[in-house]
Amino acid sequence: xxxxxxxxxxxxxxxxxxxxxxxxxxxxxxxxxxxxxxxxxxxxxxxxxxxxxxxxxxxxxxxxxxxxxxxxxxxxxxxxxxxxxxxxxxxxxxxxxxxxxxxxxxxxxxxxxxxxxxxxxxxxxxxxxxxxxxxxxxxxxxxxxxxxx
Ligand code: DQA
Numbered sequence: 001x002x003x004x005x006x007x008x009x010x011x012x013x014x015x016x017x018x019x020x021x022x023x024x025x026x027x028x029x030x031x032x033x034x035x036x037x038x039x040x041x042x043x044x045x046x047x048x049x050x051x052x053x054x055x056x057x058x059x060x061x062x063x064x065x066x067x068x069x070x071x072x073x074x075x076x077x078x079x080x081x082x083x084x085x086x087x088x089x090x091x092x093x094x095x096x097x098x099x100x101x102x103x104x105x106x107x108x109x110x111x112x113x114x115x116x117x118x119x120x121x122x123x124x125x126x127x128x129x130x131x132x133x134x135x136x137x138x139x140x141x142x143x144x145x146x147x148x149x
Contacts, residue, residue, distance in 0.1 A: 001044055002070035002144050005095075006035055006133070008050035009057060009077030015102075015130075022103040024129040031130050035073075035137055042141045054079055054086065061089040071122075071140045072097035073133060080105075080115045087116040098136040101126035 008028060011018060016027035032048040039046035049060050057079065064072065072095050079086050080099070090097055097117075104127030105112040118124050123139065125132040 003068055004039055004044055004046040004137070004140065005060075005064055005067075005069045005072045006032065006046060006048040007057060007060060007072060007074040007076070008048070009075060009079045010052040012075060012077050013050050013052065022108075024102060026130045031133055035133055038134070038137055039141070042144075044141070044144065046137075054083055058085050058089045061086070061093055064095055065093040069095050070144065071095065073100055073136045073140070074098070074117070075100045075102070075133070076117060080117055081111055083116055087120065090117065091120055096122045098122050098140065099124045099126075100132045100136050102129050102132055103127060 012028055015023055015031070016025055028050060035048065036046050051057050051060070057076070061072070072090070074090070074097050076083065076086055076099070080101070099115065099117045099121040101124075105115075106126070115124075123136070125135045128135060
């Protein structure tokens with residue numbers, strides 16, 4: 001059994017009501033419940049964490065190193081494009097992570113094209129709406145399967 005951590009950055013608590021053209025209508029709670037149940041069905045545990053505060057996200061990533069977290073799925077939201085602190089935290093804990101975005105950031109404003117995370121991520125999934133999270137999780141479950149004897 002592996003422990004998985006999903007981290008959501010600022011404003012993702014408003015999913016479902018926030019700019020649905022970009023982010024869809026599914027609420028964060030519903031995404032979280034679905035991911036937890038997919039992980040549980042595969043025999044793993046998955047915890048979700050959301051914060052609007054950069055320091056809280058950094059602290060949650062730092063705590064992961066004492067919790068035997070095998071993989072992180074992170075949608076750092078706007079901090080993707082600004083936060084060297086989040087990048088440093090992810091590099092420091094050295095837990096493999098998948099960067100996720102609901103929207104296709106490359107079809108949007110140029111300031112969203114830069115990510116401080118992508119080049120140290122295991123992979124990036126963007127533009128598939130809430131299914132971006134599912135894709136990241138399915139890929140991780142596939143990797144866990146292959147690592148098992
Ligand atoms: C986002 C894309 C970011 O540019 C934006 O700031 C978000 C959400 C996405 O999931 O598409 O808040 O990460």
